[in-house]
Amino acid sequence: MNSATPPPTGPHHEDAGSAACAPFGAEDFQVLLEDLVTDSAPRMFAVVQEFGEREDAWVAxxxxxxxxxxxxxxxxxxxxxxxxxxxxxxxxxxxxxxTRPRLIWPRSVSQEQ
Structure with missing residues (x-):
């Protein structure tokens, strides 16, 4: 980083030089990132087109x-x-x-299936 480039700012960089913000271990940081992703992930849904009175349907x-x-x-x-x-x-x-469109929210999907 050259002198013309300002240092990173934000809630995690405010005290980057202090001992209170010691770096995380690899496993702890992985857990922190997984929690971040889990907490901010959008919710997946499907738009299903139902034909007739429960005769047939497909994910559109x-x-x-x-x-x-x-x-x-x-x-x-x-x-x-x-x-x-x-x-x-x-x-x-x-x-x-x-044709009747419906929102369907899938059951939780896990990578460990």
């Missing part, structure tokens, strides 16, 4: 629900939406009266 899109918006991607490509909420996606997946 996947989405990520953030605190302030939802991102939705169609399963066949070509569709990508940034919306205010997951529920806002439903109107885009209702092509006729026989």
């Amino acid at each position: 899109a996947w989405g990520l629900a953030f605190e302030d918006r939802a991102e939705v991607v169609g399963v066949h490509g070509g569709t990508w939406m940034s919306l205010r909420s997951p529920e806002a996606a439903l109107r885009y997946f209702s092509p006729d009266k026989a």
Whole structure:
């Protein structure tokens, strides 16, 4: 870092030189990062199109629900939406009266399956 570049700032860099902010061990830092990711992860959902009265259904899109918006991607490509909420996606997946779009929140998905 040259003298023209300011040092990093933010809540974790304020006292970077003090003994109170000693570096974490590799395992402790890994746990800290996993907690950070877990706490800030968006919630995944699917937009399912149901046909008839519980006759058939398929996943039309996947989405990520953030605190302030939802991102939705169609399963066949070509569709990508940034919306205010997951529920806002439903109107885009209702092509006729026989098709009912639904939001489905998957059960928890673990990497250790």
